[in-house]
Amino acid sequence: MIPRGQTAVSEAAQEIDKLMGLHPKGFDLSLDRITRLLDVLGNPHRKLPPVIHVAGTNGKGSVTAFCRALLEAGGYSAHVHTSPHLVNWHERYRIGVAGGRGQLVDDAVFAEALRRVADANAGQHITVFEILTAVTFILFSEQSADAAIIEVGLGGRFDATNVISDPAVSVIMPISLDHQPYLGDRVELIAAEKAGIMKPGLPVVIGHQEYDAALDVLMSTAERLHCPSAVFGQDFMVHEEYGRLVYQDEFGLADLPLPRLPGRHQYANAAAAIRAVKAAGFTVTETMMEKAMNSVEWPGRLQRLGEGRLLAHAPAGAEIWIDGGHNPGAGEVIAEAMANFEERQSRPLFLIIGMINTKDPVGYFKAFAGLVEKVFCVPIRNSDAMIDPVILSNAAYDAGLVAEPMSTVGDALEAIKAVLDPEGLPPRILVGGSLYLVGDVLSDNGTPPK
Numbered sequence: 504m505i506p507r508g509q510t511a512v513s514e515a516a517q518e519i520d521k522l523m524g525l526h527p528k529g530f531d532l533s534l535d536r537i538t539r540l541l542d543v544l545g546n547p548h549r550k551l552p553p554v555i556h557v558a559g560t561n562g563k564g565s566v567t568a569f570c571r572a573l574l575e576a577g578g579y580s581a582h583v584h585t586s587p588h589l590v591n592w593h594e595r596y597r598i599g600v601a602g603g604r605g606q607l608v609d610d611a612v613f614a615e616a617l618r619r620v621a622d623a624n625a626g627q628h629i630t631v632f633e634i635l636t637a638v639t640f641i642l643f644s645e646q647s648a649d650a651a652i653i654e655v656g657l658g659g660r661f662d663a664t665n666v667i668s669d670p671a672v673s674v675i676m677p678i679s680l681d682h683q684p685y686l687g688d689r690v691e692l693i694a695a696e697k698a699g700i701m702k703p704g705l706p707v708v709i710g711h712q713e714y715d716a717a718l719d720v721l722m723s724t725a726e727r728l729h730c731p732s733a734v735f736g737q738d739f740m741v742h743e744e745y746g747r748l749v750y751q752d753e754f755g756l757a758d759l760p761l762p763r764l765p766g767r768h769q770y771a772n773a774a775a776a777i778r779a780v781k782a783a784g785f786t787v788t789e790t791m792m793e794k795a796m797n798s799v800e801w802p803g804r805l806q807r808l809g810e811g812r813l814l815a816h817a818p819a820g821a822e823i824w825i826d827g828g829h830n831p832g833a834g835e836v837i838a839e840a841m842a843n844f845e846e847r848q849s850r851p852l853f854l855i856i857g858m859i860n861t862k863d864p865v866g867y868f869k870a871f872a873g874l875v876e877k878v879f880c881v882p883i884r885n886s887d888a889m890i891d892p893v894i895l896s897n898a899a900y901d902a903g904l905v906a907e908p909m910s911t912v913g914d915a916l917e918a919i920k921a922v923l924d925p926e927g928l929p930p931r932i933l934v935g936g937s938l939y940l941v942g943d944v945l946s947d948n949g950t951p952p953k
Contacts, residue, residue, distance in 0.1 A: 660699025
């Protein structure tokens with residue numbers, strides 16, 4: 504498995520390098536090409552175990568992780584597709600193992616699936632994401648499991664994963680502004696695209712929605728399609744009480760440990776996953792829920808670095824957190840988490856941020872007003888779309904923050920040492936703004952996801 508930015512030596516990485524050279528990068532939202540290709544491959548997407556299909560602007564990956572943890576806690580096996588990856592392409596495909604923890608796809612199996620799909624496509628116009636989605640269906644249809652959890656790549660209605668016609672349940676997580684050139688510049692337009700994964704008469708779970716306009720679109724779509732629906736705050740809910748997580752739906756109430764994933768926003772993500780796994784037809788016991796809250800993992804999302812090479816550059820005693828959230832909605836929940844950390848233990852907060860040019864940096868930075876000592880803006884390796892650190896620093900300034908461009912994350916960590924009060928508390932440092940930057944950090948740190 505090959506870290507981002509290093510020479511490809513694995514079979515699968517070499518196959519993907521070939522595909523990148525032949526086919527366009529980015530997105531070209533349509534179902535025509537993927538439908539044609541899957542037909543040539545024998546329509547593997549129709550041979551999947553029960554599918555939990557997940558869309559949304561934020562929280563998709565977290566709810567996917569909670570669904571996986573719940574199923575595995577009950578002894579079920581679950582295939583899992585997520586995107587993008589952080590360090591290795593293999594992270595997109597976790598193969599379910601009976602009675603145990605799913606494993607990232609084997610390199611030789613992955614490479615062979617890539618070759619099969621590329622051969623079936625026969626050089627016709629297609630995007631790399633569509634090929635990778637076809638690989639998902641090949642891998643998940645040919646190895647048995649009790650469930651398949653499949654995360655949407657972009658949008659919903661025309662995302663390549665939306666060839667799935669009969670999901671066990673569709674899940675729509677929080678919707679906010681992101682990918683506006685593709686999905687629209689208002690939350691109700693984006694909600695309509697995400698709602699495209701709902702299928703007539705089949706269950707849908709609607710997670711916590713910050714915007715009423717988005718919720719209205721989702722609920723009206725579910726009603727129009729006669730989808731049995733469960734809506735956060737109405738049909739299921741969650742709250743913290745005496746350091747415990749209390750979940751309730753029409754089936755009863757559960758008193759659970761707080762989730763292992765930090766941040767209050769994860770409470771609603773956990774609740775959506777519990778309700779989704781139930782809606783998909785699985786029995787969910789309180790023992791399963793307890794085990795899942797304690798075992799769930801989702802790398803690169805409010806993950807604390809406790810070891811690795813980068814820590815040598817950090818100030819003594821520093822907390823270093825990484826998070827790939829990159830839009831205004833994500834900025835709000837990450838900033839709230841940082842504020843909660845501050846309430847528990849006061850430390851000066853510094854940001855090390857890199858972003859790509861499809862994002863709204865000012866909207867992201869505004870969430871941190873009043874919380875941050877200084878922002879250090881860094882480049883993202885091997886990305887033509889990165890925002891120049893000088894321009895990104897200006898965006899942070901426009902949001903009311905003090906900012907400075909730096910060449911690397913390591914340089915930024917050294918710069919934080921230089922501005923610290925030697926008599927003060929050790930700092931809390933958040934590195935993020937892009938999953939690509941988080942992938943670079945995990946690679947440099949020597950701690951890739953497993």
